[in-house]
Amino acid sequence: MADNISESGFDLNQVDRLLTTTRAVRKRLDFERWVSDELLFECIDLAEQAPTGGNDASRRWMVVRDQDIKNKLGELYAEVGTLFVDARGRLDGTGHEKEKVVSSSAYLVENFAQAPALVMCAVWGIHDNSGKPGLFDSAIPSAWSFNLALRSRGLGTAYATMLNEKRDEVAELLGIPEGITTLVCFPVAYTKGHDFSPVPRRSASEITYFDQWGFTRQKPSEDGTARIVDGQGIVVEIDTDARPRKVWEVASDITTPIEFSDELKAVRWITEGETTTGSIFEGTNSIAGRNDWTTQCTVTAWKERQTFEWRTTDIEEPGSIWRFDIAEQGAGSRLRFSMLIGENNNRSSAMATADPNQEQNVINARRQVHKANMQRTIEGIKSKVDSP
Ligand SMILES: Cc1cc2nc3c(=O)[nH]c(=O)nc-3n(C[C@H](O)[C@H](O)[C@H](O)COP(=O)(O)O)c2cc1C
Structure with missing residues (x-):
């Protein structure tokens, strides 16, 4: 592919490939391959460059490695995610437009705890529905940067939010104090192959x-x-x-x-x-x-x-x-x-x-x-x- 260098010096072929092919990865997560703490630190450092309301350093990250704790998080995730497992039973083989995503989501429900690391993005603050940008909103940009950083290094994940319906249980399990909001829990692993593609979206x-x-x-x-x-x-x-x-x-x-x-x-x-x-x-x-x-x-x-x-x-x-x-x-x-x-x-x-x-x-x-x-x-x- 010919070079496509932007005014600011970026290779747009690479940048655009990263932005258009960072997919929700579930069935192609390689649960057999170890992911180092070093790599997670690196991706979190990159993610922390994301904007933050009031330039406040209020994001916190949790990496869960302990298999017992992962299993418990997996059980909580499955309690919320049974709807995907049930829906898969109904949709498999029907050619329904949601068949693939439901099958993939159900797979993650059943295998959540197998990921070598479960990484949570959290933030100081409780969403107050005030309509003002709160600390809470600062977590989302960095969570996505974390996804991009993983993809650029051969890893993948899905932006898994279903544990938000189990916030109290998760807080108890992980010792998270009151006043902290957890937003997303990424099952992180290397991906099996790297050939992900852009998908049709509205223009x-x-x-x-x-x-x-x-x-x-x-x-x-x-x-x-x-x-x-x-x-x-x-x-x-x-x-x-x-x-x-x-x-x-x-x-x-x-x-x-x-x-x-x-x-x-x-x-x-x-x-x-x-x-x-x-x-x-x-x-x-x-x-x-x-x-x-x-x-x-x-x-x-x-x-x-x-x-x-x-x-x-x-x-x-x-x-x-x-x-x-x-x-x-x-x-x-x-x-x-x-x-x-x-x-x-x-x-x-x-x-x-x-x-x-x-x-x-x-x-x-x-x-x-x-x-x-x-x-x-x-x-x-x-x-x-x-x-x-
Ligand atoms: C706010 C939000 C919540 C999501 N929650 C979950 C989740 O709990 N479990 C899951 O497997 N995927 C979750 N996803 C991933 C979406 O299902 C995924 O982005 C969508 O199917 C499109 O796939 P793509 O990102 O590969 O294009 C979430 C994505 C977003 C943006």
């Missing part, structure tokens, strides 16, 4: 908002302002108690937004039969009670219980792209409703680009209107699916 452009909550841009802006050419969008999201199947029924019904948007007046299917990618419907908008425009919409993604996307006007040069995404969230769902303003075939982009000095203001004013309508729509969907 920055989907989850980064500029200047207003929910205002997205598809491409980086040249000068930091919102420009039509960069793909300006909006996202609103809501959690429901209802399962994806029920949310899908309402979100995939094209008439739903009429009830909640003060701009959409009517919709009707043009194509007949079952909806698929390529199906066409028509939407009519009204402003102040009069018909304003009618536009054709083409379905460009249709995945039951997950995704419904449509493009207005032209598929290649859409005036806008609208999309519902539904994902399981705990026992319910998270509904995401997003839209993107196209470069052409819509009035806002024509108005926005007419005067570059006003471009951002025009786009943002339009986005505030869309955002309000979209917010009402997802709240309306929630009230429909969550009502008994």
